[in-house]
Amino acid sequence: MEKNLSQQFKEEIKLKNNDFKDIVFNRRSIKSFDSNVKISHEEMHEIIESAAKAPSSVNMQPWRFVVVESKEGKEKLRPLIRFNTNQNDTSSAMIIIFGDMKCYEKAEKIYGKAVEKDLMPENVKKELMNFFMPAYENATREKMNDIVKIDSSLSAMQLMLVARSHGYDTNAIGGFEEDKLAEAFELDPERYVPVVIIAIGKGNKTSYESVRLDVEDIISFK
Template identity: 60%
Template sequence: MTETKLMENEQNLNQNDFYQIVLGRRSVKRYDPSVKITRKEMAEILEEATRAPSSVNMQPWRFVVIETPEGKAKLAPLARFNQDQVETSSAMIAVFGDMNSVEYAEDIYSRQVELGYMPQEVKDQLLAAFKPAYENMPERDMRDVVLIDSGLVCMQLMLVARAHGYDTNPIGGYEKDEIAEAFGLDKDRYVPVMLISIGKAASEGYPSYRLPVETVSSWV
């Protein structure tokens, strides 16, 4: 999708009720299996989701869209108690965090310059400041970074999906130690973050209670 198209989509967002998208979101377990999201629209959903922020814009999220019967058959034994979502969803999106996302630093920042988002000297300063730190960061610390950043894109993906008229369910209960290799990824590089089912709800999801703000917040 071009930058122009993305800007047009951003301008059209006022056609959606933001509060209905946020407050009406539900975790849906069963979908209408006859509804299939086209690859073109799924790509749009993913591209809009990747407008989420990330540390130094390294965008460490990686997606495996599992939509074919063969792909779902491979996922099913790894999905534990989430078989309804696997079977009925339009797709299951496996989200991973790339531990070596810094490999894309030069490409990302060069495009920033080409698009006029930053001058060359700022690019050079920023890369010199953070790239060595990223390349030498302890594995535990890098894991924290990619999990936080990828968590941001997951939430944005679910809201974008709802704006497109679809429902989702974030899933953390699956065989995380097996899923990367099952889909041809290096398990040492790609950290499993979440499974997200997506499709058209077969029935409306249940509302759920939230703790009051005064319980979860403090002011100092």
């Protein structure tokens, strides 16, 4: 069977870094990038596809990615990100991660695909759908907001680590105009809530190493 372009690209990709410890422990927040470095759509597709392997509540995958890379897109984003304009101006792209408050509408597609691939029996699919769908459909906005933001944050962290394995640097940005972001990019603000923006590109400045609280300060055993 002839391979599609996506499969061929995956096989051709050579990760710049496959050292788990280096990827995790030497990741830094980079706020200035080489503006001449552009990430291709094919590689961005691969990075986000890998990030989307993150876990989510009942596998509803509520994350939605808007990759802002064009001059026009960045100009639209610039006034909405407060003191983070340098990342916007120099990065290869600004990836806005939204949480879909109606992510459960894709439940049939997700679980149906699992059945098609023989990963789940049809009767188990029906049981799961009957169990969680009413809970999601009847959840308060506050509850759904918590669900989609927690799940989308997991994909954001995974995206930053995957990006590092591709040789890119990132900066997670939480300072933005939450009430204006979705509408600015033609999304329904009632349905799509902004979670985080990830600046991605090739860093051109050395970052400072940061410190963390001692484990004794953050752990307890009961």
